Amino acid sequence: MPLQPTPQNPAPRHVPAPRRTGTGDRRPWLALAVLVLPVLLVSVDTTVLSFALPAISTALAPSGTQLLWIVDAYPLALAGLLILMGSLGDRFGRRRLLLVGATGFGVVSLLAAFATSAEQLVAARAALGVFGATLMPSTLSLLRSTFPDRERRRTAFAVWAGAFAGGAALGPVVGGWLLEHFWWGSVFLMNVPVMVLLLVLAPVFVRESKDPAPGPVDLLSAALAVVAMTGAVYGIKAVAKDGVAVEALLPLLAGAAVGVWFVRRQQSLRDPMLDVALFRVPVFRAAVLANLLSILGMTGMLFATSQYLQLVLDLRPVTAGLLLLPGAVVSISAGLLAARLARRYPLATLIPLGLLLGTAGYAVAATLGPGGADAGRHAVQLALAFVVLSAGAGLAETLTNDAILATAPAERAGAASAISETAYEVGAVLGTTVLGSLLTGVYRAGVEVPAAASAEQATAARETLGGAVEVSGALAGTDATALLESARAAFAHGVDATALAGVVLTLTAAVFVRRQLRRGESTGAAPEAGRTAPVAGTRG
Numbered sequence: 001m002p003l004q005p006t007p008q009n010p011a012p013r014h015v016p017a018p019r020r021t022g023t024g025d026r027r028p029w030l031a032l033a034v035l036v037l038p039v040l041l042v043s044v045d046t047t048v049l050s051f052a053l054p055a056i057s058t059a060l061a062p063s064g065t066q067l068l069w070i071v072d073a074y075p076l077a078l079a080g081l082l083i084l085m086g087s088l089g090d091r092f093g094r095r096r097l098l099l100v101g102a103t104g105f106g107v108v109s110l111l112a113a114f115a116t117s118a119e120q121l122v123a124a125r126a127a128l129g130v131f132g133a134t135l136m137p138s139t140l141s142l143l144r145s146t147f148p149d150r151e152r153r154r155t156a157f158a159v160w161a162g163a164f165a166g167g168a169a170l171g172p173v174v175g176g177w178l179l180e181h182f183w184w185g186s187v188f189l190m191n192v193p194v195m196v197l198l199l200v201l202a203p204v205f206v207r208e209s210k211d212p213a214p215g216p217v218d219l220l221s222a223a224l225a226v227v228a229m230t231g232a233v234y235g236i237k238a239v240a241k242d243g244v245a246v247e248a249l250l251p252l253l254a255g256a257a258v259g260v261w262f263v264r265r266q267q268s269l270r271d272p273m274l275d276v277a278l279f280r281v282p283v284f285r286a287a288v289l290a291n292l293l294s295i296l297g298m299t300g301m302l303f304a305t306s307q308y309l310q311l312v313l314d315l316r317p318v319t320a321g322l323l324l325l326p327g328a329v330v331s332i333s334a335g336l337l338a339a340r341l342a343r344r345y346p347l348a349t350l351i352p353l354g355l356l357l358g359t360a361g362y363a364v365a366a367t368l369g370p371g372g373a374d375a376g377r378h379a380v381q382l383a384l385a386f387v388v389l390s391a392g393a394g395l396a397e398t399l400t401n402d403a404i405l406a407t408a409p410a411e412r413a414g415a416a417s418a419i420s421e422t423a424y425e426v427g428a429v430l431g432t433t434v435l436g437s438l439l440t441g442v443y444r445a446g447v448e449v450p451a452a453a454s455a456e457q458a459t460a461a462r463e464t465l466g467g468a469v470e471v472s473g474a475l476a477g478t479d480a481t482a483l484l485e486s487a488r489a490a491f492a493h494g495v496d497a498t499a500l501a502g503v504v505l506t507l508t509a510a511v512f513v514r515r516q517l518r519r520g521e522s523t524g525a526a527p528e529a530g531r532t533a534p535v536a537g538t539r540g
Contacts (some may be wrong), residue, residue, distance in 0.1 A: 013235050022409055028146045031206045034198065036141055036163040039103065040133040041194045045074075045128075048175035048187040055184040057466025060117035060326045067464055068440070071303065072431045077540045078136070083274050083419070084140070085133040087218070089431035091213035094145075094186075098202060098489045101134030104477050106195035113185035114200075120177045140420060144405055145209040153342075153405075158339040160251040176317030221273040224262040229253025229426070274419065283347065286516035287403035288352045291420060292427040294396040295357040297502055299431030300364070301389055304439055304495045305382055308368070311465045312488045313375045323379055327386035334394030344397060348517035351399050353512035354521075357392025361385045362502035368495050392506075397486040438501055440513065446490030450479040454509025465491045 006199040056062065062070060089097040108131060112124035128490040143160060147153035149289075170176060176184045235252030237244075266272035279285050301368060309320035334354075341350055363387035368378050452475060459468035461483060468487035472480045 016327050027205065028092055028156075029164075029514075031146050032143065034157060035139045035146075036099070036160060036509050037198045037201075038105075039160055041105075041191055042132060042136065044174070045188075045191060047404045048178075048190070049074075052175065052179060052184045052187050053307060054466045054469075055179055056121070057075065057464055058470055059184055060115075060118045060121065061467070061470075063463050066118045066122065067466075068432060068436055069122050070118065070125060071436070072233060074129040074132065077126045077226075078132045081130060081133035081222065082136060082227045083225060084217075084222035085138075086419075087273050089134075089138050089141060089528055091217065093208050093210045094141050095202060096389045098138040098142070099199060100442055101131045101138070102195045102202075104131035105135065106192050106453040109188045109191035109195070115185070117273075131190055135422075140401065140405065142209060143254035146207070154339045154342060154398075155336075157402045158335045160401070174321075176321040179317045181201075188260025189304040212423055216271060218269070218273045219386045221262060221269075224258055224265065225274075226343075228255050228259035231258060233433050235394050236437055239437070244347050254348045268420040276526070278419070281407050282516045282519040283403055284407045286469070287347075287351070287400040287407075288419060288423045289509065289516075290355060290513045291400035291404070291423040292430070293506060294354060294358060294393045294400070295424050295427030296431040296435070297362065297389055297506055298393045298433030298487050299427065300498060300502060301386060301431075301435045303432045304384065304498055305365075308474065308495055309379065309384065309463055310439065310489065311469055313379055314490055315379065323383045324386050326363055326383060327390035330387050331394035334391045335398040338395050338398040341395075342402070346517075347399060347403055347498045348514055351396050351517060352510040352514040354392040354394075354396030354399070355506050355513060357395065358506040359503050362506065364388060364500045366496050366499035366503065368492050368499075370482060428494075435498045435501060438490075439498045441500070442494035442497045443487075443490045444488070448482070448486040450475065450483055452476075452479045453483070494532075 035059060035167045037268045053067065053071070056070065057067060085097060085101075105128060105432055108124055112121060114123055115121040139160065143153065143156050147156045174190065175187050178190075226518060231251045235250070235255060238248035238251060260511035262274075263276060266274045266276045279288070306320065309315045310317060315323070338350065362385070363384060368382065400423075401420050404423075443465065444462050446480075447462055449461050449471075453461065453471060457474065461471045465487055467484060468524065472484040472487070475483060
């Protein structure tokens with residue numbers, strides 16, 4: 001017989017079960033599907049541009065330095081402004097900033113598609129970087145608020161990171177088809193329908209979030225970040241073109257000095273744009289570095305391989321894209337697998353493993369030749385190298401993003417996301433700047449131009465491999481053959497030198513990152529599955 005309610009034995013109160021953000025609630029996963037659209041787009045844009053470089057070289061006749069700036073203007077502007085845009089998203093609303101960026105990105109994509117000179121394309125790419133900076137930190141920080149549960153958030157990050165690889169898979173194939181049927185500007189028109197779709201779906205499925213107590217907008221710090229990045233990148237390109245000279249060293253020194261000023265300013269402010277105290281945490285510091293270097297390896301390889309496959313091995317754009325497709329699929333799989341592996345193995349094992357896979361990928365690519373009778377073998381070798389490198393990038397990218405956000409207070413999600421994205425974009429800049437400049441320098445030193453070529457033709461042939469291919473078409477007989485063979489051999493040697501540099505870089509980084517992560521584990525600062533680690537010295 002059930003007990004009757006009495007003052008000493010009151011009837012139990014019905015307490016509704018808390019709402020769960022799990023498999024039963026589909027809204028977060030629909031929001032994730034919407035938020036990966038801009039991520040996918042940015043990845044497609046980067047990959048498509050790499051495959052469009054030969055067509056752009058022919059149509060706009062850029063110099064070697066201009067060709068690098070066409071690639072780098074976008075990630076440079078994006079990297080310099082990500083921290084500012086992350087702070088603006090914290091203040092004014094991350095979804096609102098996402099919609100502003102989508103509108104601007106779509107409009108500027110139209111301008112880029114119809115550029116008529118290298119200068120116009122560089123300017124359009126820089127403008128795309130400005131609006132891209134509003135998209136990327138918003139996606140990560142919105143994921144943080146959409147998935148408060150650590151395990152589900154890690155899965156969401158794996159999908160987010162996989163979207164980059166998915167874009168890398170989609171870009172070469174779709175872009176290659178566009179390049180074979182339309183002019184090079186069509187690769188930018190792909191952005192427009194994606195941005196329209198984002199503008200329609202984001203207000204429906206993505207909830208707004210912002211910092212309840214945001215700091216002030218610091219325009220001076222934003223300007224210092226852009227100047228520091230620009231000086232460093234310009235100086236590296238100048239060294240690759242002119243060697244170690246005063247004109248090249250001055251921008252490097254100026255960029256370094258402004259960078260020091262930027263850091264000191266952040267340390268002195270009560271509410272800094274970049275919370276440098278986060279870098280005191282070993283796991284945060286190591287995760288940012290691993291994030292940067294994994295993307296550096298990926299973009300440096302793409303810059304080299306897209307031209308090697310099309311201009312050295314003389315493959316069609318679609319064929320070249322299909323050769324890199326397995327690597328992109330492996331990168332997606334590695335990112336999704338990372339979420340499962342992280343439940344069993346520590347970050348100090350998994351993240352260095354991703355960097356070591358990058359080392360192995362570069363080692364496989366370090367013995368390429370100029371094609372000829374071995375063209376098929378070199379194509380397979382390069383595809384295998386990209387598979388291994390992509391597996392490492394997919395593994396490292398997922399786990400580093402998770403570690404970076406896990407060490408930051410929830411109210412600073414936008415700033416932490418901006419740091420993560422800044423690392424990504426700085427890696428993209430350095431991939432084409434450092435490794436691309438090394439490749440260009442080796443190519444220029446090795447190419448031999450026939451005496452029959454005019455001074456203007458000789459300059460174009462020495463600037464880029466695309467220029468040499470174009471000049472060879474204007475020469476006759478043995479001169480054309482000699483120039484083409486020399487240019488292809490010089491470019492292949494440049495790819496070998498770039499790959500060896502990648503081996504040294506990623507191997508050194510793997511050792512350093514492992515030490516830092518082990519140090520974080522020993523001090524209890526490393527985040528574990530299911531919890532967010534407190535960060536000493538941060539506001540919260």
